[in-house]
Amino acid sequence: MKQPSRPASPVLGSTPASPTPAHATPLSLPHVQLPPSSPQSTLAPLPAIHRTLTGTSTTVPGYKPKVSFDTFENPSDAALDSFTLQASSEGYRRTRNTRVFLCAASGDESGMEALDWTLESLVQHGDELIVVRGFDLEDLEKQLHEEVREEAKELMKNILAKNLEHEGRQLSVVVEFVAGKITSTIERLIALYRPDSLVVGTRGQTGLVKTWSQAFLTPGMGSVSRYCVSHSPVPVIVVRPERKVRKSMEKRRADGRKRHQFDELIGSRSRIGIKEED
Secondary structure, eight states, X not given: OOOOOOOOOOOTTOOTTOOOOTTOOOOSSTTOOOOOOOOOOOSXXXXXXXXXXXXXXOOOTTEEEOOEEEOTTSOOTTSOOEEEEEEEETTOOOOTTXXXXXXXXXXXXXXXXXXXXXXXXXXXXXXXXXXEEEEOHHHHHTTOHHHHHHHHHHHHHHHHHHHTTSTTOOOEEEEEEEESOHHHHHHHHHHHHOOSEEEEESOOOSSSSXXXXXXXXXXXXXXXHHHHHHHOSSOEEEEOOHHHHHHHHHXXXXXHHHHHHHHHHHHHHHHTTOOOOO
C-alpha cells in the first residue's frame, strides 16, 4: 500500500504561512524558487529564528540553487545561530516515494566517512539529504562568521560534485550549520524535517567544529552517537570509518585467541554470500 506523500521539508525554524521578512532580499541567481510552505504540524514548536535571505555560489552545473538563510547577523536570545544552504538537481521533484535522510557530518574522518557512506550506499534517486554540522558559539563571538559560511559552501559543493558521480540520480540537498549543543540541534532538525533515518559517525573533531566526544567528556564511541541511538525517534545508522574496521579485523587475525572466532565469522559470512573486501 502506498503511503501518503510527505510534505516538503521546511527551512529550519520556519512557520507556516509566515510572510517574508521586510529585510529579506531574493537571491540574485536566475530561476530561484522558494521552497513550498509546510502544513501545520503537531510537533512541538521550535525556537523562533530571524532569517535573512542570502545569495550563494555553491552550485555546480546540473543543480538549481534555492534560497539560503543566514542568522549570524541577527542574534537573538530566542533564535538559533545558523547558516542554511539549499540546492536540488535540475528537474528534481518530490514524490510520495521520496525519502529524507539526516546526516550529522563533522569535519573529521568519522563525519566525512558517514557522509560519504550516505551518498554512496543510502540515498537514491528522488531522495532528500539534510546534512548538519555543529559549531561552537564561541566561533561567532570571535567574529568567525565568514569562515563558517565558507566551510558550509565548500561542503555543499563537495556533496553536489560527489552526487554527479551517480549518473541520473536527482537529489535535494540541504546543508545546515548550527551553533550550539549538537544533540539539541539534531533533536530540533529531526522534529523539523522528520527524516526516515539519521546517520552519524563515531566521533567528531577539534577545531572549528567542536569535538563531540570531548564536549560530553566520554571516551570510546562518540557520546553524540550513543545519545542518538538512545534518544532518536527515528532509526539511527552509526558509520564506523573503514580504516578502523580494517585495523580491527587485522588485529583479530593476529590474535591467536581470537583467530578461531574470526575464521568462524568469515566462514559464516561466506556461507550466506557475503564477500570480504580485499
